[in-house]
Amino acid sequence: MTRILVTGGAGFIGSHYVRTLLGPDGDPGVTVTVLDLLTYAGNPANLDAVRGSDRFAFVRGDICDAPLVDDLVAAHDQIVHFAAESHVDRSILDGAGFVRTNVVGTHTLLDAAVRHGPKVFVHISTDEVYGSIDSGSWPESQAPAPSSPYSAAKASSDLLALAHHRTHGLDVRVTRCSNNYGPHQFPEKVIPLFITRLLDGGRVPLYGDGGHVRDWLHVDDHVQGIELVRTGGRAGEIYHIGGGTELTNRELTGLLLEACGADWSRVDAVEDRPGHDRRYSVDCRKITEGLGYRPRKDFTRGLAETVAWYREHRSWWEPLIRRTPSLASRRPRAGSRPAGPPGPASPVRRAG
Numbered sequence: 001m002t003r004i005l006v007t008g009g010a011g012f013i014g015s016h017y018v019r020t021l022l023g024p025d026g027d028p029g030v031t032v033t034v035l036d037l038l039t040y041a042g043n044p045a046n047l048d049a050v051r052g053s054d055r056f057a058f059v060r061g062d063i064c065d066a067p068l069v070d071d072l073v074a075a076h077d078q079i080v081h082f083a084a085e086s087h088v089d090r091s092i093l094d095g096a097g098f099v100r101t102n103v104v105g106t107h108t109l110l111d112a113a114v115r116h117g118p119k120v121f122v123h124i125s126t127d128e129v130y131g132s133i134d135s136g137s138w139p140e141s142q143a144p145a146p147s148s149p150y151s152a153a154k155a156s157s158d159l160l161a162l163a164h165h166r167t168h169g170l171d172v173r174v175t176r177c178s179n180n181y182g183p184h185q186f187p188e189k190v191i192p193l194f195i196t197r198l199l200d201g202g203r204v205p206l207y208g209d210g211g212h213v214r215d216w217l218h219v220d221d222h223v224q225g226i227e228l229v230r231t232g233g234r235a236g237e238i239y240h241i242g243g244g245t246e247l248t249n250r251e252l253t254g255l256l257l258e259a260c261g262a263d264w265s266r267v268d269a270v271e272d273r274p275g276h277d278r279r280y281s282v283d284c285r286k287i288t289e290g291l292g293y294r295p296r297k298d299f300t301r302g303l304a305e306t307v308a309w310y311r312e313h314r315s316w317w318e319p320l321i322r323r324t325p326s327l328a329s330r331r332p333r334a335g336s337r338p339a340g341p342p343g344p345a346s347p348v349r350r351a352g
């Protein structure tokens with residue numbers, strides 16, 4: 001058995017990874033221990049499906065807690081590191097927790113991994129570390145130039161991880177993915193925020209002119225990519241994982257309105273986010289050609305399934321909204337105005 005320590009395994013992507021690994025199509029040759037602090041974003045219910053497995057264990061704890069991390073790392077063969085503060089808007093309001101968890105926490109894990117000998121350490125990162133790109137796609141060799149405190153803290157953790165490979169020979173593999181969507185995502189990120197508000201009859205905020213472009217990656221495909229890197233990736237390498245569907249936020253909003261049976265009268269144009277990157281795009285040839293990665297989830301189907309999941313799982317998200325004051329508001333924000341006509345139709349296009 002390969003003993004895997006999964007940090008942040010009660011969050012959106014980490015829990016999807018754990019449910020997949022321990023599910024019917026997962027890897028019967030692994031055991032999983034989740035280390036998660038259960039911050040506002042961590043949800044024990046995300047792990048209900050695997051709680052009964054004799055290959056699963058859960059430890060509530062902080063990745064900055066060096067003695068705890070040391071004990072856990074010593075008892076495992078591999079680490080898949082998801083734990084992070086992950087929401088850009090929160091990092092703009094207060095970045096301190098992002099530096100603590102994303103930088104200090106990652107260093108605490110790396111330090112323990114070096115002490116306890118050769119282990120595979122998969123570090124989950126983001127396309128946001130590169131900053132904005134007007135056209136084309138970043139290669140893995142591009143130097144980071146992050147714009148937000150969130151992406152700066154992630155870039156710092158990536159550099160620490162790669163430095164532990166160069167300096168200590170640690171088998172570190174870094175993945176940088178695009179925007180994830182799917183079930184169990186905390187309803188502060190754009191897709192679940194819009195779905196839950198629209199299903200509740202509320203209004204949704206569209207930043208600036210709505211022209212910001214993101215590549216959308218279904219969480220199933222992200223997990224596929226992470227597993228390929230964990231099992232077949234090379235030490236010291238960075239791998240991009242993308243979904244292949246680029247949309248402006250305005251196009252995405254149009255699709256979500258349609259899926260939720262709402263129209264543009266429910267959209268408020270709000271002041272743009274400071275430092276808001278215009279477009280992200282990562283070149284995924286390395287993982288597709290080298291490891292056989294193929295995004296399998298068609299975006300239209302994936303989005304419809306995601307909307308259906310939120311429709312059917314009110315008991316999952318309603319308590320989260322009740323206990324998070326910033327999410328409970330249904331009123332237009334100060335300074336907002338109706339978003340105006342929808343503009344051209346919203347075709348889903350495949351990125352090159």
Ligand code: NAD
Nearest residue numbers: 008010011012013037038039041042062063083084126180
């Ligand atoms: P999430 O916010 O849903 O989950 C984060 C998890 O980490 C939560 O369960 C939380 O309790 C836990 N955590 C936070 N601080 C901790 C600490 N100090 N110690 C232990 N656990 C702690 O995040 P997510 O969307 O699942 O993202 C997972 C990873 O993927 C992050 O590293 C994020 O930067 C990266 N990523 C996410 C996206 C995306 O679209 N969601 C895109 C690119 C990269």
